[in-house]
Amino acid sequence: MINNNVMLVEGNRLYLEQLSNIIRETETVTLVARFRDAKDALGQGMVFTPNIILLDADTPNIMNLLEEFHQAYPHADIICTGEKWSAESSSLYVNAGAKCFLVKPFSSEELLDAIFAFSKPATGGKDAKVMTFFSPKGKSGKTTLIANLAMAISRKTNASVGIIDADLQFGDMAFFFNLKPQSTIVEAARDTDFLSPVSLNSYFVPVAKNVSILCGTKEPSLIDKVSIHSLETIIDMARTMFQYVLIDVPAGFNPTSIAAAEMADTTYIVTMLNGGYEVQHIQRSLDIFSTWPDYRERVKIILTRVEPCTITAKQEMEEIIGYPVAGIIPNAYLDVATAADDGRMALDLKPNSPLSQRINYLAGKITKKKQDNDDDF
Amino acid sequence: MAEEQINGVIITFFSTASAVGKTLISINMASELAREGYSVCLADFDLQFGDIRNYLRLTPEYTITDLCDSIKADSGNSLMPMLTTYAYEGVSFQVIPNPTKLEEAYNLSPETIIDVLKNLRMQYDYIIVDTTSMFSVLNLALLDISTIVTFLGIVDFIPTIKNMKIGNETLHTLNYDSNKIRLVLNRSDSKTHIQLKDVVSILGEDFYHILHNDFISARESIATGIPLVLNGQESELTQELRALVARYTNKGYKTMEPQKKNSWLSKIFS
Numbered sequence: 272m273i274n275n276n277v278m279l280v281e282g283n284r285l286y287l288e289q290l291s292n293i294i295r296e297t298e299t300v301t302l303v304a305r306f307r308d309a310k311d312a313l314g315q316g317m318v319f320t321p322n323i324i325l326l327d328a329d330t331p332n333i334m335n336l337l338e339e340f341h342q343a344y345p346h347a348d349i350i351c352t353g354e355k356w357s358a359e360s361s362s363l364y365v366n367a368g369a370k371c372f373l374v375k376p377f378s379s380e381e382l383l384d385a386i387f388a389f390s391k392p393a394t395g396g397k398d399a400k401v402m403t404f405f406s407p408k409g410k411s412g413k414t415t416l417i418a419n420l421a422m423a424i425s426r427k428t429n430a431s432v433g434i435i436d437a438d439l440q441f442g443d444m445a446f447f448f449n450l451k452p453q454s455t456i457v458e459a460a461r462d463t464d465f466l467s468p469v470s471l472n473s474y475f476v477p478v479a480k481n482v483s484i485l486c487g488t489k490e491p492s493l494i495d496k497v498s499i500h501s502l503e504t505i506i507d508m509a510r511t512m513f514q515y516v517l518i519d520v521p522a523g524f525n526p527t528s529i530a531a532a533e534m535a536d537t538t539y540i541v542t543m544l545n546g547g548y549e550v551q552h553i554q555r556s557l558d559i560f561s562t563w564p565d566y567r568e569r570v571k572i573i574l575t576r577v578e579p580c581t582i583t584a585k586q587e588m589e590e591i592i593g594y595p596v597a598g599i600i601p602n603a604y605l606d607v608a609t610a611a612d613d614g615r616m617a618l619d620l621k622p623n624s625p626l627s628q629r630i631n632y633l634a635g636k637i638t639k640k641k642q643d644n645d646d647d648f
Numbered sequence: 649m650a651e652e653q654i655n656g657v658i659i660t661f662f663s664t665a666s667a668v669g670k671t672l673i674s675i676n677m678a679s680e681l682a683r684e685g686y687s688v689c690l691a692d693f694d695l696q697f698g699d700i701r702n703y704l705r706l707t708p709e710y711t712i713t714d715l716c717d718s719i720k721a722d723s724g725n726s727l728m729p730m731l732t733t734y735a736y737e738g739v740s741f742q743v744i745p746n747p748t749k750l751e752e753a754y755n756l757s758p759e760t761i762i763d764v765l766k767n768l769r770m771q772y773d774y775i776i777v778d779t780t781s782m783f784s785v786l787n788l789a790l791l792d793i794s795t796i797v798t799f800l801g802i803v804d805f806i807p808t809i810k811n812m813k814i815g816n817e818t819l820h821t822l823n824y825d826s827n828k829i830r831l832v833l834n835r836s837d838s839k840t841h842i843q844l845k846d847v848v849s850i851l852g853e854d855f856y857h858i859l860h861n862d863f864i865s866a867r868e869s870i871a872t873g874i875p876l877v878l879n880g881q882e883s884e885l886t887q888e889l890r891a892l893v894a895r896y897t898n899k900g901y902k903t904m905e906p907q908k909k910n911s912w913l914s915k916i917f918s
Contacts, residue, residue, distance in 0.1 A: 407697045409666020409781050414807070440782050441664060441814070443807035491664070491783045491818055521782065522666065523696045524754055545667065546867055548702040555697065555750050608805035608840055 278321035412575030442487020449614020664815025698746030
């Protein structure tokens with residue numbers, strides 16, 4: 272077993288004591304050295320051969336220090352600690368070689384999470400893809416799509432995938448995975464001011480290898496407990512925790528769906544074809560999104576319950592809507608319903624069904640390194 | 649003076665599951681009431697993506713946005729000339745269409761919309777309101793002002809039923825009179841693994857009225873833009889819609905008890 276030899280660098284005297292005690296109480300971790308002065312740690316710490324360095328990010332000149340520590344301890348993981356997480360500074364630290372950011376004071380669990388959890392597949396950062404799934408009206412098939420797409424992406428690439436159920440009144444994601452979560456987006460939102468991506472991780476419920484979910488509210492009145500600001504912070508953090516983040520939002524344009532769409536790299540307009548006025552709804556939505564100068568790159572359309580689910584049908588819809596269609600999903604109501612009623616994924620149920628094939632195709636498109644507009648269907 | 653005014657009945661169609669048929673049923677209820685001679689106003693308060701104007705092929709000159717502007721201007725002018733008339737073979741009613749531009753929908757204040765309703769309820773026997781499927785500020789205000797709230801459900805897969813249950817429970821927490829909230833089941837026998845009795849048992853409540861699944865008639869009605877109760881085809885669904893209206897207007901619909909003999913309801917409830 273590898274020893275976790277921690278060197279603590281902490282400028283604040285009180286924190287130095289408090290954090291030292293926490294580290295000493297944490298199993299499988301040894302506090303080998305501690306310094307208040309970062310320069311001392313650089314010069315003297317070497318003799319203790321730490322492989323984990325907790326570095327106080329509230330120290331002046333932290334960016335230069337990070338580089339120096341990195342050179343002095345090339346084999347050690349550097350975990351930045353600070354009183355408050357921010358997306359901007361945190362990504363600066365990570366880009367400068369830090370492994371992650373931990374809000375202090377942290378608990379033993381959080382410390383262990385920081386040490387171990389992030390040894391999993393490469394996490395997000397600036398290459399992470401955040402996708403918001405918007406639908407004009409409810410009953411679009413987007414929850415099914417997101418759940419299955421997340422599984423397909425992770426299977427295809429082994430990447431870490433996070434789902435955020437921000438459909439704040441009637442989110443169904445927990446249901447689709449048969450979860451009875453202890454913590455949901457409500458608790459995460461409540462705690463955002465004290466959280467970092469490492470600690471937020473524990474609010475996500477793992478559902479498969481590399482796929483985890485931040486579940487939605489348990490009852491509609493809790494919508495008020497999730498402020499837009501905290502939702503934005505959660506999305507910011509999720510971007511550093513996962514390579515792919517899929518966000519489910521309430522139907523229509525509302526503060527939640529707008530905030531999530533603004534923060535996403537791609538917003539999918541998901542609509543189920545039911546023989547109603549879906550085309551008008553999509554066009555009405557596109558009118559709003561077209562206020563973004565780059566909306567043609569950022570906004571894509573996915574149609575569900577398309578029968579027959581053929582390239583001709585897709586092209587016809589593109590013609591009618593007057594906008595490219597990124598993906599079409601066939602009608603698989605009974606498969607999906609059976610799967611959802613049992614808390615399973617439709618992909619698991621019938622891996623070779625047309626539904627699974629279309630979802631796998633979409634997952635391939637999303638995970639492709641170089642984006643192209645080839646219509647290979 | 650006050651005695652000359654009518655204080656119209658406001659019937660709101662609400663649901664916490666989407667695509668349950670709120671629009672189709674509210675249009676048919678408005679049509680049936682109008683056919684029976686009542687003065688009726690149908691309001692599309694799915695402000696962003698309402699479909700009443702699409703369904704009835706309306707090209708309105710004024711929408712709820714204009715009505716709100718007029719109320720705010722406090723001109724004292726009647727709002728009625730700003731409503732859009734729908735007429736089919738001698739039957740007509742007035743419509744408040746949703747905004748033409750989506751961004752208008754986003755900026756309308758719920759208080760002003762309620763003021764519009766308060767004003768119009770003096771002019772109509774019935775105001776039928778179509779809504780969105782969530783507990784928004786507007787919807788909560790609409791529930792408050794309504795005489796009757798029809799909470800629509802369908803037999804669907806479990807996530808939908810879960811949302812119906814949560815919605816129904818939330819409605820109960822609002823402490824309305826039990827008479828005010830009426831649970832109506834639409835598309836009761838649609839293709840799913842879930843049985844009606846499962847839904848009743850999950851909700852812990854019987855349905856006040858049940859409409860059976862008639863996808864073909866419904867789709868044809870949407871395709872032609874003619875409400876079911878006006879298109880001259882007396883399908884089972886049409887009759888059930890008329891029966892629902894009869895119950896709402898207390899016009900002596902006989903099978904108040906669901907267990908009435910020969911009713912297909914009795915088979916389901918037995």
